[in-house]
Amino acid sequence: MLPSALAQECQPGGYSETGQEPCTSCTAGAYQDQAGSTFCMGADAGYYVPSDAATAETICPAGSYSSDTGSTECTTCPAGSSCPSEGETAPQSCAPGQFQDQTGATSCNDCAAGSFSDVSGATSCCTCCSGFYQDQTGQTSCTICPAEGSFAQGYSDPGATDVDQCTAQAGAVATCDQDTSTGTCPTTTADPATPTGGTRKRAPVRPRASSCARGQSSCPVYKNGAVARYECINTSMNLEQCGGCVTSGGGLDGVRSLDGGRDCSAIPQVDEVSCFKGECHIKTCRDGYEVSADGERCQVSKTPASRKRSQSQRRRAV
Template sequence: MARILVSLLVLLAVVAQVAANPPCSAGYYSSNGKSPCYACPAGTYASQTSQTSCTLASPGWYVSGSGSQAQTPCGQGYYSAAGASQCTICPAGSYCNSNTNAAPTLCEPGRFSANPGAKQDCDRCPRGTFSSISGATKCCTCCSGYYNDQVGQPSCFKCPNKGNFQQGWSPAGSISPLQCIATDGALSSCSQDSSGTCPAAGGAVSSQLRRAATTGGYCGKSGYKSCPVWNAITSNSGHGTQTTMYKYECVNIASDVESCGGCVDDPRGGNRSADGGRDCSAIPNVDDVICSRGSCNILKCSKGSVLSADKENCVPPIKRSHSKRDFHHDEA
C-alpha cells in the first residue's frame, strides 16, 4: 500500500511539472523545448512541437511573419536565398522558371528580358537584331552592311560581296541578305561590348530610298516584279530613324515612274540600279517624265537644261556659234 502511495505521489509531481512547463507549440522554440517559449522570427519556422531551435527558410522559399509553422515557395518569376522573409522579383535580363528559385538565371546570348519577373524563359531577339551578352535587357539593331534573317542570334551576318564591293551595303536592321546592295557605306564591324552597349548602327539612308534591287516573291501579273518596300525603324542610340525592309510589293516596272525597268536600290540622281531599274522622277533637271515600256521618257527638261544625245538625262546646253535650233525638249 505504501509503495502504491509513493508511485501516485511521483506521478502527480510529474503531471504538475508538465503542467507548469508545457512543451513549445509548433512555430515556437526554447532551449529545452518547453515553456517559456519564443516565436520563431520571420525567415524561420518550426513545424513540430518541443523544438529547441527554428529552421531557416530554404532557398527559393520564404517565411513572412513570426511564429510560423511552415515555409512558402516563392513561385515563378521570383527567387530568394536561405532565411528569407520575402522573395525578390527576378530582374530584367533574367528569368525564374521554377517555383523555388534560389537565384535568377541570366538570359542567354541571343535572348533578352526587358521587364522584371520573367517566368519561363527570355524572349528571343527578333530578326534584324542581336545580343552577344548574357543578361541582356534589349537587343541591338544590326548595323549597316549586316543583316539577320533569324531570331535569337548572338551576332549579325555580314553582307556578301556585291559588284565591286567586298561587303555590300544594307540599311540598319536588315532582315534579309536580299537587302544587301552594291554600294559603299557598310560598317566593317558590328559588335556589342561586354557592358551591353550596342554599336552605332550607321547606314543613314536617304528618305527617298524605298526599294532594293532584288526580288523576294512571286508576282503573277505580266510585266510586274516583286520589289521590297522600306520602313523606318529606331536606331540603337534611340535618336532618329533608319530604314528597313518590311514587305514586298508587286510593281509594274513597265510603267512605274519610280521603278522603271526594275526594282530601284537607290533613287538618288536617277541612276540605274543593278537590277536595271531607274527612278525617273529623281533624274536631275527634269520637269516632265514618264515610264514607257520600262524606259524613262523625258518629255521636258528644266529651264537651262536640254535633253542629252542619248535621251537619258537633262544636261546644260552646248554653246554654239550658229543660231539656236528649235528643239521641243528645251525650255518652254
C-alpha cells in the first residue's frame, strides 16, 4: 500500500483549524505572516489591511488615522485637527490660537496677527474687533486699544495688527470675546445706529444672570458708586471683569472682589496684561518693576540695573 501524501501547511495569508490544507484566506482587515496558522490577526489601531490573504498590516500614513482594530482603510484627518505622524489612532484637535481649514493635515496653523481663536478644533480664526488689536500670531484673544483723548477706549478697524492703528474716535466695541461653547466669533463692529459719544459701546443690559447667554455673567456697572445697570460679560476672557464680576469696593484697583472678579488693567504698575480662563496674566510691568513669583502683581524689581534705569528716567522727567 502506497503511503499517503504529506498534508501541506497553510501559507502566510491563510489559516485552518489544523493549520494544514484545505486553508481559508484571511479577509480584509486581518492578516497572517506565519505558515501553518490556525487564525488570522486583526489590524492594530493605527494600521489597516485593505484586501484578502494579506501577510502584513499597513501603517496609516500621516494625515490619517484608524481608531479601531481590524480596519480595512484609514480615516482622513478632519478639518480642525491634524494627524502629524504615521500610525495615528485619533486626530489631534488644533489648540486654541491655531486652526486648520483643510482635511488630511499633518499640522495646524497659527492664527495670523489681527485674529485669534479661543477654542480647540477651530477651522478658522476670529477677526479682532474694532477697538482691539493683536500684533502676534497664534493668540487666544485680542488686546484692547488704550484710551484716547476723551474716549474710554481707542478705536481701530477690525483686524488691527498694531497698537499704532488705534485712534481717538467712536465706534469701538466693549468686548471681543469668542463664545467658547459654540465657537461663534464676536461681532467685530459697533452698531452704527447706536450713538457711542465718548464712551465705549457695551453689551445689552440684562438685569438677571439667568437671562445672559451660556458662559456669560450678569455684572453690575457702577456710576458714582451705585449700580447703574448690568451687562452680560464672559468673565473668562474680559480684561476688566476677569474671573467674575468686579464689585464696588473691590476689584476696581486690581484686587480681587468678593465675586472673584479682577480688573486686570487696574493692577498697579502693570504694563502688558491679559485675561485668560478667568485669570489675569501679567506679561510685563513698568520700568523698575517685575512680575512677582506668583504672577499676581508687579513688585519693585530686584535687578539693580532696572531700578537705576527707572530712577534715571524719573530724574529726566523732573
